[in-house]
Amino acid sequence: MATAAVQTWIGHSSDIAVPLLGAEFWKDGTEISGILEGKRDQKVGGTAYRLTLDTAVSIDGEEVTEVEMPSLTGFKNALESLRLQGYQMKKGDLWRVRCEGIKKAKKEGFSDSPEFELAIVRK
Amino acid sequence: MEVPLQLEAGKLPPVPRAGFAAGGEAEGGRAEARYVHKIGTSPKVLGWIGLSVEGADLVRRETRRKLTQQVVGSLNRCGREKQAKALATCGQWFDVWARPSGEAKLLPCPCDSMFCPECANRRSRPLIRKLKGMVNRPGRSYWFLTLTVPNTENLSRQDISAISDQFAELWNSWVFQEVEDENGKAFRIYGGVRSIECVYEPESESWHPHIHVLFEAPRRLPWWWLTLLKAAWNRITGGARYLRLQRAYSVTKRGKKKYNNLNEKALRELCKYVTKCAEFAGDHLLVDEFLRAFKGVRRTQCFGSFHGACSREFEREPGDDDEETLNAQATLTDDGYRRLPFRAVLADTVMQRDGTRQLTFDFMERVRAYIQTADPPWGLEVEDIPTSEQTRIEFAGAMPEKSEWQPSLFEGAV
Numbered sequence: 001m002a003t004a005a006v007q008t009w010i011g012h013s014s015d016i017a018v019p020l021l022g023a024e025f026w027k028d029g030t031e032i033s034g035i036l037e038g039k040r041d042q043k044v045g046g047t048a049y050r051l052t053l054d055t056a057v058s059i060d061g062e063e064v065t066e067v068e069m070p071s072l073t074g075f076k077n078a079l080e081s082l083r084l085q086g087y088q089m090k091k092g093d094l095w096r097v098r099c100e101g102i103k104k105a106k107k108e109g110f111s112d113s114p115e116f117e118l119a120i121v122r123k
Numbered sequence: 124m125e126v127p128l129q130l131e132a133g134k135l136p137p138v139p140r141a142g143f144a145a146g147g148e149a150e151g152g153r154a155e156a157r158y159v160h161k162i163g164t165s166p167k168v169l170g171w172i173g174l175s176v177e178g179a180d181l182v183r184r185e186t187r188r189k190l191t192q193q194v195v196g197s198l199n200r201c202g203r204e205k206q207a208k209a210l211a212t213c214g215q216w217f218d219v220w221a222r223p224s225g226e227a228k229l230l231p232c233p234c235d236s237m238f239c240p241e242c243a244n245r246r247s248r249p250l251i252r253k254l255k256g257m258v259n260r261p262g263r264s265y266w267f268l269t270l271t272v273p274n275t276e277n278l279s280r281q282d283i284s285a286i287s288d289q290f291a292e293l294w295n296s297w298v299f300q301e302v303e304d305e306n307g308k309a310f311r312i313y314g315g316v317r318s319i320e321c322v323y324e325p326e327s328e329s330w331h332p333h334i335h336v337l338f339e340a341p342r343r344l345p346w347w348w349l350t351l352l353k354a355a356w357n358r359i360t361g362g363a364r365y366l367r368l369q370r371a372y373s374v375t376k377r378g379k380k381k382y383n384n385l386n387e388k389a390l391r392e393l394c395k396y397v398t399k400c401a402e403f404a405g406d407h408l409l410v411d412e413f414l415r416a417f418k419g420v421r422r423t424q425c426f427g428s429f430h431g432a433c434s435r436e437f438e439r440e441p442g443d444d445d446e447e448t449l450n451a452q453a454t455l456t457d458d459g460y461r462r463l464p465f466r467a468v469l470a471d472t473v474m475q476r477d478g479t480r481q482l483t484f485d486f487m488e489r490v491r492a493y494i495q496t497a498d499p500p501w502g503l504e505v506e507d508i509p510t511s512e513q514t515r516i517e518f519a520g521a522m523p524e525k526s527e528w529q530p531s532l533f534e535g536a537v
Contacts, residue, residue: 077178084181087171100175104374115175122169 016040018066019059020048026099026114032057032067033096036089046071051095069097078118087120094121187240193404194238200407203414209234214241215469217480219490220460227482227490228460229467230451237417238404243397250423251390254316257429258385263313264344265371265385267393268336270356272363274329278416283319286332287420289359290317294426298355304345313339314427316394319420321413323403337371337393339428342383394423463493 021032034053042048048068056063069075075097096119103113191210198207213234221227233242258265270290275282293299299312315338322331349368356363372380373389403409425431452462471486482490 074175074179077175077182078173079178080173080182081175081178082171082173085171085173087173117175118173120171120173 018050018068019062019064020068020070021057021059022070023072023111023114025057025059026072026102026116028099028101031096031098033094034065034067036091036093036095037066038091039089042070046076049089049095072116073113074103074115075118078116082118082120090122092122094123096120190401190404191238191240194236194400194410197404197407197410201411203411206234206236210236210239213239217467217469217472219463219465219467219482220455221463221490221494222459222461223494225491225494226460227487228455229472229480229482230448230455232466233448237398237414238400240397243395247391247394250316251387251394254390254394254429255387258339258390259383260339262342263339264342264383266338266340266344267369267371268338268352269333269367270336270363271331271333271365272360274324274327274331276329278321278330278332278412280416280418280420282330282332283321283416283420286334287319289356290334290336292359293355296355296359298348298351302348302351310341312427313341314425314429315339316423316425316429318394318423320399320422321416322399323409323413325402335393337390463490465489465493 032051032053033055034051037050037052039047039049048070050066050068053065053067056065057067058064059067098117098119100115100117103115105112195207195211198204198210213236214231216232217229218232219227219229233239233245235242235246237243270293272286272289301309301311303309315336317334317336319332319334321333323329324331352368353364353366356366370382371385371389371393372382373384373386375381398413400410400413403413467482467486471483472480473483475481
């Protein structure tokens with residue numbers, strides 16, 4: 001006779017609602033590093049990657065270690081470059097994201113785009 | 124008394140590491156410890172680095188590749204197999220040039236298709252180089268003008284000829300040739316370069332031919348000149364209302380716009396020959412329509428002060444060798460190289476560290492075999508001529524116009 005195991009789950013809004021490191025956060029030379037915890041598809045703006053940072057960053061005057069990296073164009077391009085090198089993301093990978101500069105928008109009405117160097121270490 | 128560094132209990136046997144057998148497990152304990160490889164226990168650390176710039180370039184290349192594939196498919200479907208093959212294999216074939224001594228060099232064979240981005244870049248390079256020496260003159264300003272005509276449902280050669288003639292009329296009109304400013308001082312547009320382009324609008328299922336013009340004007344171009352230009356273009360085309368005029372600029376490293384100082388990048392953006400075919404690449408009927416309309420059309424033309432910048436390009440038909448290729452061929456011929464009657468494919472070459480390509484050993488053997496069998500020897504090699512010191516003979520008096528010994532030289536000749 002099989003034993004009936006009871007399973008429970010609890011979800012909090014705060015598990016998902018972590019600060020997003022948008023384009024305005026990034027300046028030339030800004031760097032973060034942390035562990036990849038997962039990813040989720042946003043309603044608008046594509047995939048966001050959740051990171052637990054080694055060092056807290058200040059967003060709106062608040063020090064946070066749990067952040068999400070949105071799919072900015074430069075970041076997507078860096079990931080595409082990694083994909084062609086054979087990288088497939090895995091939970092627990094150590095990510096270091098560094099802003100290499102801000103590319104000015106060519107057309108009026110478009111926002112400037114940060115460019116990144118994404119270095120990954122997997123143990 | 125000093126405390127011993129080691130524990131008094133003596134040495135303990137080393138703890139077996141993960142992934143190693145401790146021994147004694149097999150052959151009744153007589154076997155030695157053996158290394159056992161386990162997947163996932165390797166201490167190897169993997170690392171990757173990805174840059175936005177690299178990724179953007181890869182994405183751009185991938186988009187281009189997909190688009191070219193679409194065009195190749197469309198060309199095949201509309202019975203232009205030869206063009207399709209040339210486009211699909213652009214950059215994969217090389218002309219082989221060799222010397223009698225056995226040295227060989229490669230020259231790429233481009234497809235020269237209107238839809239090939241690589242060939243478009245290559246073809247626009249000589250024009251950009253020449254324009255670079257013509258722009259940025261003191262006391263002048265540079266403007267980028269887009270002239271449009273109403274969309275047309277079917278594109279034909281007449282539509283392209285019409286827009287070309289209309290622009291010629293506009294250039295010869297008083298708006299370009301002689302206008303008076305507020306002080307009664309006459310000014311004119313000095314010259315420029317124009318390029319005919321045509322895009323397809325899938326929403327309205329119509330073609331949109333237009334002309335891009337880069338022109339050179341006096342330093343101060345009055346704002347009301349645009350009104351005159353609009354009126355003139357409207358009159359010439361019989362109803363075209365939309366045109367756009369903006370000052371040409373180059374962008375500095377910091378992203379700031381710099382006027383009256385056009386660099387190569389800015390000129391490349393203005394003079395590129397790239398056909399924007401993304402909207403119709405997959406439709407073979409539209410591709411055929413476009414090619415028929417643009418067959419033998421001079422898409423880029425220089426006029427006025429820029430006249431002559433692309434004269435060489437006018438004489439050239441698609442498929443002919445361009446200026447760069449002709450120069451390279453002339454240099455190779457001067458150096459004693461001859462073109463061999465066969466070509467090398469990309470697989471016959473190996474990429475070198477410096478980015479150049481070198482023939483494989485097997486193909487080189489084929490080249491040498493051809494050179495040896497070619498009869499008679501098809502080249503002369505330069506040899507060093509031994510020289511000796513010569514004494515200058517001074518002449519006193521005038522030299523006779525005809526030597527008295529000269530007739531005897533031809534006595535034996537019949």
